[in-house]
Each structure stands twice: as C-alpha cells, then as structure tokens.
Amino acid sequence: MKALSRRFFDxxxxxxxxxxxxKILVRGRGEMMGRIVxxxxxxxxxxxxxxxxxxxxxxxxxxxxxxxxxYVYFIYGNYFCLNVSCLPDGVAGCVLLRxxxxxxxxxxxxxxxxxxxxxxxxxxxxxxxxxxxxxxxMEITRERDNGADMTxxxxxxxxxxxxxxxxxxxxxxxxxITKSAEAPLRYFIYGNExxxxxxxxxxxxx
DNA sequence: ATATCGATTATCT
DNA sequence: GATAATCGATATG
Numbered sequence: 299m300k301a302l303s304r305r306f307f308d309x310x311x312x313x314x315x316x317x318x319x320x321k322i323l324v325r326g327r328g329e330m331m332g333r334i335v336x337x338x339x340x341x342x343x344x345x346x347x348x349x350x351x352x353x354x355x356x357x358x359x360x361x362x363x364x365x366x367x368x369y370v371y372f373i374y375g376n377y378f379c380l381n382v383s384c385l386p387d388g389v390a391g392c393v394l395l396r397x398x399x400x401x402x403x404x405x406x407x408x409x410x411x412x413x414x415x416x417x418x419x420x421x422x423x424x425x426x427x428x429x430x431x432x433x434x435x436m437e438i439t440r441e442r443d444n445g446a447d448m449t450x451x452x453x454x455x456x457x458x459x460x461x462x463x464x465x466x467x468x469x470x471x472x473x474x475i476t477k478s479a480e481a482p483l484r485y486f487i488y489g490n491e492x493x494x495x496x497x498x499x500x501x502x503x504x
Numbered sequence: 505a506t507a508t509c510g511a512t513t514a515t516c517t
Numbered sequence: 518g519a520t521a522a523t524c525g526a527t528a529t530g
Contacts, residue, residue: 337523349524357515374523375512381522394522430523440514474522494505 299324299458301451306367311339311391318382319467322458323398325436330406332398332426332436333462336486336493338472340381342390345354346477350390356491361390366449370433370440377430380438382448382457396473396484398426400435400494407435419491426495464488470499 302321307314315337324331340348349358349371360369360383369381369392381392400407400422407425408415411434416422426432433439439454448456466488471480473494486493486500492501 340522352516355516370521372514373521375521377523379522394524395511399528428523472522476521 299460301449302366302457302459303339304364304449305367305407307382307384307449309340309365309384310385311393312483314382314384314491315339315393315483316467318393318395319485320462320464322393322401322460323432323436324456324458325403326454327380328402330403330436331401331458332432334395334397335399335458335483335490336397338394338485339483340383340392341483345481347472347475347479347481348390348392350392353476354390355377358390360445361392362496363387363445366447368438368446368448368455369442370438372440373430378433379437380433380443380455394429395432396429397486397492397494398432398435399490400425402503411435412439413433423492427492468501 318334318337319332322331350361354362360367364387365384368384369383370378372378381394381428384391405415425435443455446455447454464487468486468488469482470484472484
C-alpha cells in the first residue's frame, strides 16, 4: 500500500478533509489499521475554533510547519486528539481525525481501550468511533507522535491509500466547539456504522 | 433514546 | 483562574 504524498496535504483543509475519507491510518508496519470515516477541517487565523487562531505557540507549532505531519494535543485532562497539518510551510491549517473503521489489530485496540476483545459490531464501534477513542485505541500520544511525518511508510504513524473511494459524503457543523460552531466543516461517510455520535447523526441529521 | 454532568490537566489569559 | 476539537456514567421519558 502506498503512503499519501506531501502534495495531498498541501491543500485547503476542507479539500483534504473530504479526500481523507476512505484512506487508512496505519500504526507502524500495520500492527493496527483503521479506515478514516469522519473528519473535521480547521483553518487558520480566520477560524475562531482552530488552535491556530491563538497564534503560533509551542503547543501548536506543528500547524505552521510543512504539510502531512501529525499534530497531537491533550484535551479535557484525559484524551488526545490527532490532526494532520495542511497547506505549505508557514501557513496554518489541519484536519482532525474523528472516527475510524477498525481494519487490523482488534485485540491490541481493545487492550488499549481497556475492553474485552469482541467481534460484535457494538463493541467494535466503541474502539475507534470518536477522536479520543481512536487515539487511545492506537496508542497515539503527544509525546510519542506529535510532529510525525505521516507521508512516510517508515513513520510510526502514517496514512495509506488502498484505492477505496466512499460512495457518499455528508457535511455538517463541527462537534464540541463553541466558537464558529455553525460552519459546515465536518465530513463523514454516509451511513457508515463507525461515525461518532448516535445513529440518527450518522445519516446526516442533527 | 436523549439529556445532563463530572473527571482531570495542559495551556493560555 | 478559566477553558477545552471528549467520554462514560447516570438519570429520566
């Protein structure tokens, strides 16, 4: 499987968010893998909800670096969230990965999540359907993964394209923010069981 | 099925 | 000192 190119990420986060749906997040050489089914775009200084709006700090400096790198931050005293930087070096912007469909490494994911391994759809959903959950399942932390180059197969964390293309994509406002809360910048694969939130929301309702 | 609430800490004002 | 790109538990219909 091929890793996505630098150029893929050197674009507007809205376009990258859309095109990341169906791609595969890979841990190491494939010990754990999940198909990306839900994303959100975060823009630059003009996007009040984006960390980039606060200006460049030691926490968010990856956002201003070259495209295709992991921006991992700690939130609510408990969880990590994984983003991929977009746009050229010097320009901020990123995509938040919100949900994965597990493809490989079920047992390790379950262990990391403190769950019994089960192949029931109910349980599989709990592994990676949410930004905090997917990071816990794939052992993504700031210390370990922040700044990783996700365009290299040699990285501990990278993104692959297996040729899969989603059938239909839905766009809604982003989840869990208070500023710029109405902007339609959340993207997900229509009807996919692993999209976060209650069942109705997966069909595009809110 | 939906609503509300508390946990817990890095980061910024 | 307040806030936060979340989650899981608990309460209520």
